[in-house]
Amino acid sequence: MFPAKLPGNGIFDEMLLADGQVREHYASYWSWLNKRPLEEMERKRREAELLFHRVGITFAVYGESSGTERLIPFDSLPRVIPAQEWGWLENGIRQRVQALNMFLHDIYHDQNILKAGRIPPEQIFGNAHYQPCMQDVDLPNDVYAQISGVDLIRDDKGDWYVLEDNLRTPSGVSYMIENRRMMMRLFPELFSGNSVAPVDHYPSLLLETLQQGSNVSHPNVVLLTPGRYNSAYFEHAFLAQQMGIELVEGPDLFVKDSHVYMRTTAGPQQVDVIYRRIDDDYLDPLAFRQDSMLGVPGLLSVYREGNVSIANAIGTGVADDKSVYPYVPEMIRFYLDEEPMLKNVPTWQCRDASNLSYVLDHLAELVVKEVHGAGGYGMLVGPLSTKEQISQFRDRLIARPDNYIAQPTLSLSTCPIFAESGIAPRHIDLRPFVLSGREIRMAPGGLTRVAMQEGSLVVNSSQGGGTKDTWVLEEPSC
């Protein structure tokens, strides 16, 4: 029998109840695990590592010598979500993403939500991700974010919260798929005994979604990558291959006579849909950053004429910014006339003087984040920081309060992992991937990210976070 530890401090654990009993939806896995010798699990762990290395499922780390590739730590103890709970989550996510897309359409058309006074206009027009060039551009199905990743966490009661909405170029879905493939390879018997909802069809859903974003009947879809030194290059290559589309870099594309073409061995070939994994700023050196070598000169004008589709649309960042995040529940009420199912984490906007003074007084208990930050960079986790770190951060905060928001330090639920010391709880989050075409679709579950260090709350892979397989589990029929 493996000893399983509770996280303590009243933190919610995905597998264990507060009294240490195993939750019902983990019962089958737990009894299977307890028939396995510890050496076998250790052997499987090494096997997985070897396979990930050989297959090259790695990511490049910024700031380390170029070409440095690292594995994202993979933990083979699955995170299990009962089907019923997932069904509820799915509805909540669908509601949220629908409202976000309606918000983007509104912002780039009539701006009714601003006129109604539900969001202060300066939050939008002062936002670096707001793109005036998108005003009155009509998009197929009125969809702006075809692909979104909604980060979810659970507090000490097990209640779900949205931590952030990723509407630009969310990544990680390749790990969701590869983690499942790895689990099926390592432990095939687990999958015959449990009805785990499959995720392998995600690439075909993605391709359909991209095709629905075009007015052309059999559109030529390509994936635009910044190139092989990008941290998510593995994912770009993986998705292009799984969808059977070309993986292109900026210099492979050119604009001629109001259309986009790619350079092929048989001459120029027209491109209809670009699934871009490049930020807005780098897409078109004629319209945005002139020094960009990654983009395609003239792309924006072709896009505005409707002769090419870009997923996600230009300017979606205005809706997933941390300073706009507090208004998402209001968007749901405004556009859908519904109450939000998923909760927002309470957020203090440091640009507001009274909020700022509260934040400065409570730095030691709050999490402070850059408004435009991502990847776990440039943030302060008060309870886990030294006095010196806090005082340095205080200076930065006072210098540019509008650049920061603050939230209470949520406990984040834990899930057991195979650690050096045996089975031990670690904090996790969940990123489901949401596809919006003519309708909204999701692969069940998503990517569970794990803070591999004991007590750590930072799950980002750039900060040493790992991942595990996520099971949406149907109730056993017998």
Next chain:
Amino acid sequence: MLSRTAAELYWLSRYLERAENTARMLDVAWNMSLIPFSVTARDELSTPLAISGAKELYMERYGTLQVHNVLHFLTLDRDNPGSIFNSLRMARENAHAVRGKITSEMWESINTTWIELQEMSRAGLLSIGVSAFFDWVKQRSHLFRGAAYGTIMRNDAFRFLRIGTFIERADNTARILGGREQVSGSPGNTAVEFYRWNALLRSVGAFEAYREIYSDALQFENIVELLILRGEVPRSLRSCVEMLCELLPAIEGNAGLNAKREVTVLFARLQYGDMRHIMDVGVNDYLDDFLRRINDLANTLGKEYLEVV
């Protein structure tokens, strides 16, 4: 197919072939260095240096040809762009850029090669064993080619991979043969001559083929015929160009008129080649002309397929 993808596939296999060729040449040089004919050994050492284009860099650094220096310089030296280490690194980098266009078996093969190479580089050539290292390089090259033959679709990706292989191989064979003739005096039957020709044939893996086809003592003229005109020998100029002549017209689309014409002319010159003509022109001049043509072909191919505007 994207032009950039085609270029990366083409260079992937050129670099891999280059690594294999360097290993073949060095393997022979290493064996020769164990035989007490110093002149021949030096000859064997300078050929791979000259072909890799790094002779000047080497002389700058070491001054004299020493077996162990040359071996290190051309195998695991990270600072020599022509080393096997860097050829395999480039092959793997190109594969990384097109990993969606090659099969997972091919990718895993070349990626494993790269992972093992880094370990070997840390261990050093002597602790691995010189011959063992060359065997490993050849085997990794065979393995990748086998994975490619066994798993990839017969499409333009496959064709550009093979085109890279045969351009590099033809270039290599021509240089090995040309490099040797200059040093050689009149052919004779001395032991030195025997080892010289033996080494030449072994470095293109054609010693057994010679024995089987000619069942005769090693003679320069036969060797020239074998490596230029014989279609049965996989590393002969004729074999390489014959493959190119099949591959280029099979590429989809109507591009590449000039490349197709050039390769057809070049193949006709070999298919209907005449030993008397070659000996009249002089083997070196004939090979210089061939090298110019094959490099022209590579340039034309580059312009018409790989960097299309």
